[in-house]
Amino acid sequence: MLKITYHVGQHDGGYAYRLDNVWSEPFPTHHQALEAAKIAAERQHLEGRDAEISYQTADGIWRHEHALGGDRPETVVVDDG
Numbered sequence: 001m002l003k004i005t006y007h008v009g010q011h012d013g014g015y016a017y018r019l020d021n022v023w024s025e026p027f028p029t030h031h032q033a034l035e036a037a038k039i040a041a042e043r044q045h046l047e048g049r050d051a052e053i054s055y056q057t058a059d060g061i062w063r064h065e066h067a068l069g070g071d072r073p074e075t076v077v078v079d080d081g
Contacts, residue, residue: 002073004044006037009080017077034079041075 008017014026017037024040027033048069056062 003076004073005076005078006041007078007080008034008037034077037077041077044075045072047072 004019006017006019008015008030010016011018011023012026014028015030015033016024016026017033017040018024019040024033024036027036050069051067052064053067054062054064
């Protein structure tokens, strides 16, 4: 199972959460950013519908896949202070 981790920390004059190197909008307080990260993590658990997806890889090859709507990742929120 895929596991994704949201990190909460200082960013852009306030606090924010990030997934890999992508930051959310800044929040005025640490508590607000932490709560927003928890909400984002919970949304990852919502099942959707199966779908056919197509995308182009970095080397220019088109890929077509069937994505299962119930295939949801495990999520973790880490408070980096």
